[in-house]
Amino acid sequence: MTEPTLSLRGLTVEIPTRHGLLRPVDKVSYDIAPGEILGVVGESGAGKSMAGNAVIGLLNRPARIAGGEVWLNGTRIDQLGREPMRKLRGKQIGMVFQDPLTSLNPLLTVGDQISETILEHLPLSRAQARERAIAALDEVGIPAAKDRVDSYPHAFSGGMRQRVVIALALCAEPSLIIADEPTTALDVSVQAQIIALLKRLCRDRGTAVMLVTHDMGVIAEAADRVAVMYAGRLAEIGPVADVLGAPRHPYTVGLMGSTPGASRGQRRLTQIPGAMPRLGALPQGCAFHPRCPRRGLNCDVDPAPGLEADGDRSACWFPVSDSEQVPA
């Protein structure tokens, strides 16, 4: 087996508050192989973005990594100081955020912004950096990149701006890209274009991608493997066809049933009763048990079984077995 690009081992993020210690990410372990797209899915407050921010060291104080390890290409990075971390960001890890307008500087041309990143990380001259910027814009499918390189962000449409942001994330040739809801602000036809672009770049360059989203449809289209998060913990992880085709964890089952279209022809959607618990008031035992239709005797006492990177697929005492799967 090749060495994974990113590997999380029991990553835990804590936020100390006046009302006690909150744990938005709780003992999360997974690997992303080179050229693989891992979809991280969950509802708001599941900790999916927080895990991504922890990896690139963008946690806002007082949030901090309280435990576990983050390994990037065989180097441990969760204990790096400010300056080495800054060198790493952009060079080895690229970032794509949800809103392409706020992640670009409106006062600089897109060419200057891309050159700035290139000059920071690679030993190139200004002219060479500009050439590279044009090549990068060309690669993400911006027509007439030679002319557009001197345009300002406002002159681009939403989809084109997101392409610029992807070019920016890719220009120093990182080995990992963290894409946090990259298509949520876009229309479906543009979304399809951006997903296809991410898949192509990932395949051609062997870049690993952590794709954070709430949209099961986007996961199905783009991801190779999927990690489902609930209340800061990993609920289920596995190849996308297995998890979406035959979900094991009751939460994944509920999430699939709630998505219109997955249960076609059904007049009512399956409801998960209640809402995600607040971090300050997590229930005892498995965090999902108050909403779970399959909860058993000890679910309100024993914490859910932990998920190791190479172990079980679902963190549940009573996972849905293959023989119980409802044929689609």
Added chain:
Amino acid sequence: MTDETKVPLVRVSNLTRIFDVSKPWLNRVIERLPRARLTAVSNVSFDIPDRSVYALVGESGSGKSTIGKMVVGLLDASEGEVEVRAPDGQDDARGAGRTGVQMIFQDPYASLNPRWRVRDIIAEPVAARGGDTKGVAEALLEQVGLSVEDAGKFPHEFSGGQRQRICIARALADNPRLIVCDEPTSALDVSVQAQVLNLMSDLREEFGLTYLFISHDLTVVQHMADTIGVLYLGRLVEEAGADDLFETPRHPYTQMLFEAAPRMDAYGRDVEPPQGEIPDPINPPTGCAFHPRCPRAVDRCAAERPEMRRVGTSRVACHLAE
């Protein structure tokens, strides 16, 4: 559901809305710029039968929200008109908005006054018409799955899904027959969205409501709608029953939209994404607005705007559809 002899509840005929997006007068004089007009909605006609769900889908800039606002009466039409059949023996008086028409907005964080108690928010439509507000809010809160004690709370004490329930309760307070729902679940998580959509279906049956449902999410529309109208650049390009539309989309734009929409069973799928983006609505393409992106376009498409015509059970605005 479709009864030909029945008068539809809502009749939208040749509805057009033009916005003036010109620069200020002085800039126009100095820079010698012409006036700029944006046609947000262009010649749209459809009927909504009583007690049905009519959905408008389209990407951003397709004019779906503008139509919704004109149906409620929050915007005036530039041309054409919206008729909402009044209850027997009453006129379609406009006054403080149309009677019997209510709206639910996309963002439940922005559409509730943070300084009002939930009781006052829900009873406001009744109070505005001078009705008796006693007990109105409490009864409606139970209808939408909240509790009577919630009446004394403020909006910030609720989650997004609960706030949207309050918005629904407020819309119901006026005893509406038509509710215009503008992306009612777009801001919600899927599990909460499922709860709200189920609630809306239940209330429709209980109160005999009609919905004009506006959304960009095809899966939600497929789940909720009886009839679907597809909009592109302010024009209605196709209208059909929900099942027919998803089974045999006839307009090339509808086909493209369905192809592009992410599907749950799509893993491993590798399709060519659609080309191009929605054109500038200030200078829309000539003829059929979709022709620059259409894989089947012929010369006639650039010259002549296709009219809506009946093809099978659908209405389609395409020269080539059959």
